[in-house]
Amino acid sequence: MDDDIEVILQDRRAGLPQQHLDNPTFTACTGALLLGIYRLWTVFALPGFRKVPVNLKVPYLPSSKTQTQNVMKVLRGRRGCLADLGSGNGRLVFAAASAGLRCTGFEINSILTASARTRAWWRGLPACSVSFVSRDFWKTDLSDFNNVTVFLAPGVMDVLGEKLLRELHDEARVIACRFPFPGWPCSTSEGQGLDQVWAYDMRVVRDHLLQAPTLLPKAQTQ
CATH class of the missing domain: 1.10.12 (Lyase 2-enoyl-coa Hydratase; Chain  A, domain 2)
Structure with a gap:
């Protein structure tokens, strides 16, 4: 420094x-x-970084308004529970909750988590609709979620892809902001440049990767 x-x-x-x-x-x-x-x-x-392995650390970078709008376009018609991995200030979570999704924001930075909870309280949002947890999503089973949004660094997308393939069911949809999943077939996309988002349907992803089994996690090929 x-x-x-x-x-x-x-x-x-x-x-x-x-x-x-x-x-x-x-x-x-x-x-x-x-x-x-x-x-x-x-x-x-830095808060919470010491709890995460070096190769999985991702700095905080808030979503733009345009990026959030693009995410909502590819979530149109979706129902159920949504997990926002690295929810930061909660902008995406609040937008998804307004569309009727039950949202959980995972944010290991306790300061950002507290800020997002305060904003949720100020807006009068019930806990059954919106919640923010100061928890490491790498160590959390995400199988209960049928919608997952991510805005992480490109260096962790391969590892995250393996985790999602192990845990999410076929009907789940994953939305990646700015950085796509390498080797995954995209079902739809919105925007361009820094605000582009990609939507992946897990059934389509698995069908595609089954043609190249070495790309699947071991749990998927046994």
Whole structure:
């Protein structure tokens, strides 16, 4: 982190007059600003990270309004329970609940979970409609959910795909935001660029992967 701060300071120095660089007040203010940014990042990104293996850690990145609208388009007509993996501030959960789905947001960052619960209380949403749990979804059985939404880093999509193949039933639908599942056939898609989402029906995914059994988890090929 010290190396990163030094690089930032060097970039800042390159575009500033020398008199500012030699000013102790300016130097102190710049250092305080960088320290404040770092501490803010640790508040929202680090809580809970120690509970997750290094290869599965994903930083918090909120869904955009357009992305959420695209998710709702591919969820149109769906019923039952929805799990939002890495629910963050709860934007997607609230949108899905308004469409009649029973939603659970999984968020390992306890600060974000508390914020989302407060927003749900403020909106008067009953617990049977919306709930937020500070729980590691990697260690949670998701077989009770027939709708799953994910907005995670591309590096974990293969591992997550194996988990979903083991646990979800054939009628379940999975929606991936921004980063698709490698090798999975998409049933429908909405949007483009950073706001694009892909919908996968588990029966279609399994039928496709059965043609290449090595791509399925061991539990699916035995």
